Amino acid sequence: MLIKTKQGIYSMNRSGSRIEKQRQVNEFTNLQVVRLAPGEALPPLRQLIRDSGFGQVMLQNSIRLCVERGVLEARPRQGFFRTATDSRRAGHRVVDIIACSENGYMEVDGFMVRLIQFLFRNGTDRGYSMRIHRSNFEAKLSTYAELVRNYGIRSVFLVSPDNPEIARSIREQCAMAVEVMPTSPVRRGPAVEDSPHMVDLQMDYLFSRGHRRIALLHEDREGQSSLFHVRRTLCYYRRMAEAGLKVLPEYVADTGHGGIGLQRTLERMFRASPPPTAVICNELWLPQLYTFFAARNMVIGRDISVISDGEEKSRLEPPPTLIRNSQEEIAALAWELMERLLAGNFEERILFPNLTLCERHTVNNKIR
Secondary structure, three states: OEEEEOOEEEEOOOOOOHHHHHHHHHHHHHHHHHOOOOOOEOOOHHHHHHHHOOOHHHHHHHHHHHHHOOOEEEEOOOEEEEOOOOHHHOOOOEEEEEEEEEOOHHHOOOHHHHHHHHHHHHHHHOOOEEEEEEEEOOOOHHHHHHHHHHHOOOEEEEEOOOOHHHHHHHHHOOOEEEEEOOOOOOOOOOEEOOOOOHHHHHHHHHHHOOOOOEEEEEOOHHHOOOHHHHHHHHHHHHHHHHOOOOOOHHHEEEOOOOHHHHHHHHHHHOOOOOOOOEEEOOHHHHHHHHHHHHHOOOOEOOOEEEEEEEOOOOOOOOOOEEEEEOHHHHHHHHHHHHHHHHOOOOOOOEEOOOEEEEOOOOOOOOOO
């Protein structure tokens, strides 16, 4: 069965277990909840059914779990609303999450929003009341100071901060801060950073399968590349140079905001002579990449190879080969640092998640 959502087209096996389907429904519902501001209403059930493709009963079960966890409250004849704090644990310590430098990543089913979802869920499971705040890309340091003052923030996860001064200014206000996947260099911990070895592992795998014409899709939004995207691009160029391979200008391109811009980028890339045989692509843009190849009758894993990052994408067909960068593990590492802070143990540690190869059927073997 194909399910079309706002994030793309996915496949779901009708014979899949009910438990697995309910897990996917819970993931979808949690994603909607973490996007809500305190007091904001959850979209009506009819809209959730339309947006997700899931059934009414499973969505109702998932919403009921959110109410039991205290992150949603039911208001008769009005619907379900995001609670200001976890109503069952209001007397406990509150831990905040700030989605820093937010440039739209909270609106798509991508890496950062699922990371925030894991941070949020881990907190409620550990008995903390969780609050989520959003700060846009152009926000000044004073915006973060106001958040600390207005909400009485004392312990906070800073997700994807683009400036090391954000953490410094918050700590100066006597708030405990853990940086999570910062997009600028970390001067001091505690922090969980992106692993510097992602592209090395992707390139190693493609080289081992005989690929030499390798393309890279990276993110560069209005010239504001993040630290880990810059690192990954530099690593790509270094590995291609070390192997003595030519990089055509069309082989390296930014995704922009997706849509028609990405479509044109891919068209230019595959008009190159010769075209690439493999593409390294961020997980966020995989659905559009799959759609592009399907429209041209290019079979992934036969006519073109794809390798990605992030979590396993069982809903894409075929599931992509990827270097797994687990949001769940990143969230667990961040909570390890946070709970040590809350226990009075301040450490300037910087942790990195483990990377693992998940080999599927989207990279063909060109070595015969």
